[in-house]
Amino acid sequence: MESGWSLGLMTGTVLDGNIDIAMLRSDGETIDEFGPYELVPYAQDIRPLLAEALEAARAWNFEGPEPAIFRRAEAALTEAQSVAVLDFLARHGFRPEQLGAVGFHGQTVLHRPPVAGRRGATRQLGDGELMARLVGSDVVYDFRSADVESGGQGAPLSAVYHRALLERLGAGADSLVLNLGGVANLSWWDGEPSDQGRLIAFDTGPANAPIDDWVRQHTGAAMDRDGLIAARGQVDEPRLQALLEHPYLAAPYPKSLDRFDFQAEMAAGLALEDGAATLTAFTAAAVDRAMALLPQRPERIVVCGGGRRNPTLMRELAHRTGAEVQLADTVGWRGDAIEAECFAYLAMRSLRGLPLSFPLTTGVAAPQPGGRLARANAPA
Numbered sequence: 001m002e003s004g005w006s007l008g009l010m011t012g013t014v015l016d017g018n019i020d021i022a023m024l025r026s027d028g029e030t031i032d033e034f035g036p037y038e039l040v041p042y043a044q045d046i047r048p049l050l051a052e053a054l055e056a057a058r059a060w061n062f063e064g065p066e067p068a069i070f071r072r073a074e075a076a077l078t079e080a081q082s083v084a085v086l087d088f089l090a091r092h093g094f095r096p097e098q099l100g101a102v103g104f105h106g107q108t109v110l111h112r113p114p115v116a117g118r119r120g121a122t123r124q125l126g127d128g129e130l131m132a133r134l135v136g137s138d139v140v141y142d143f144r145s146a147d148v149e150s151g152g153q154g155a156p157l158s159a160v161y162h163r164a165l166l167e168r169l170g171a172g173a174d175s176l177v178l179n180l181g182g183v184a185n186l187s188w189w190d191g192e193p194s195d196q197g198r199l200i201a202f203d204t205g206p207a208n209a210p211i212d213d214w215v216r217q218h219t220g221a222a223m224d225r226d227g228l229i230a231a232r233g234q235v236d237e238p239r240l241q242a243l244l245e246h247p248y249l250a251a252p253y254p255k256s257l258d259r260f261d262f263q264a265e266m267a268a269g270l271a272l273e274d275g276a277a278t279l280t281a282f283t284a285a286a287v288d289r290a291m292a293l294l295p296q297r298p299e300r301i302v303v304c305g306g307g308r309r310n311p312t313l314m315r316e317l318a319h320r321t322g323a324e325v326q327l328a329d330t331v332g333w334r335g336d337a338i339e340a341e342c343f344a345y346l347a348m349r350s351l352r353g354l355p356l357s358f359p360l361t362t363g364v365a366a367p368q369p370g371g372r373l374a375r376a377n378a379p380a
Contacts, residue, residue: 003027004100005035007089007137008344009081011107012181012306015054016222017047019081021088022340028348031164036092037337042080049073050107053125057109058260062121070109074125077107081126082134096137096376103347103371104128104141111258113153114363122154128374139374140347143356146370152362153256155185157370159201159361160349161342162187169331175300176291177328178317179339180307182209182259184283187361188294200294201361202253205286206262207307211279213264218272227312230280233273239266243282249289254363283307284316291321304328304338346371 003025010020019042023035049072056067081104089096106126114120128141144154162177169175172191179185184207190198211230212223224230243266248255266282267275291297301323307313308327318325328335346356355367362368 003030003032004348005094005098006100006103006344006347007085008103008105008340008342008347009085010105010339010343011077011081012339015047015050016306017041017045019084020337020340021084022334022337022344023092023094024341024344026345026348028345028352028354029164031168031345034334034337034341036088037334037340038088039336040084040088043083044080046073046076046080049076053107053109057123060110062110062112062123066123070123070125073107074127075130077125078127078130079134082131085131085135096135099137101138101140101347101351101373102131102135103143103343103345104131104139105143105343106141108259111155111256113256114148114151119151120148120154122148128372129378132374132376132378136376138376140350140371141374142372143343143346143350143370147357147362147364147368150364150368152357152364152368153254154362155256156187156201156203156361157346157356158185158339158342159187159199159358160356161338161345162201163189163199164345165333165338171300173296174298175302176294176298178204178287178301178303180207180283180303180305180313181339183207183257184287184307186287186290188298190295198295199358199361200253202255202290203257204290205249205257205283206279207283207305208310209259210262210264210266211276211283214267214275214279215272217264218275224276224280224310224312227280227310229273230276230312233271233275233277235281236270236274236278239270240278240281240285244285244289249286253293254359254361256362277312280310280313281316281320283313284320287317288321291323298323300324300326302326302328302331302333304333304335306336308335
């Protein structure tokens, strides 16, 4: 398969009202060219609908029929993201038929990793067939279900793209990629050729989600912008050490988390500033614990995702891990675009039948392809 353009879409669990849209030219193995990228607000405010769907998902917990709100929320976000894609393509001089595919991740509303005797489960809202009809391009969607059905964690899926970025950078086992979204996840590659090397990825613990929730509960603000609230507080070190005893942190990989597995209540009883400081330090210290699980300890952390914009979190990360912490932007990557680029890349891999997940990234028994394909010209 020749290299071609694909477009990736990503909306995180923090519900900031924005859609990450990025284009990439690739054959699903080599990154040939980075295309345009934008952070685009939804044309209509569907955050309340998505927030309601998230709450309904937690109550449902994969038991019984799906909540009725899923259907409404899925249609609304698919239509809104389709409009965003068409506007984006027009602004940048592309036509839908020029795309190999759109990689449509959808909105995660619930994720449950497997445990002994119970298969995992995951649910992303997103109607790929509707988007294919609205956009006029083939759409790859539902990236996680095949992995889960094969006994995997279903997350994280970014590792194979992070490996391609590290290869492009000429980096190997000395570096890891850390993504700070609602949850934090890392990717580490031993630097050996991709068909032989070890690729490891897992969720390290919380990232922005508990901090955002803590600040929202106490101030009504959406986040601790620039980490200023945490910077004014003191870390409750005894509480932090107690939090670091959580069994998840010592559990072997592969492993993954739901956005609500670590919550703001970890800081209950603390003042606003001290709670924010303690939650921020916990995110960083959990990364340190995760690094200790790797075959060798990397000397450099390249950070992407929204959390990299929090200077207090970045300082804590350097302090708690002792590693050199670099923002993705300083190594020539687009720190805000990486997740959307990832799903553009995974869409091309899916079209070729290449694996998206691996035994040491999600726990599947063998490399696992994934994604469902919706054709633009399929009959309605």
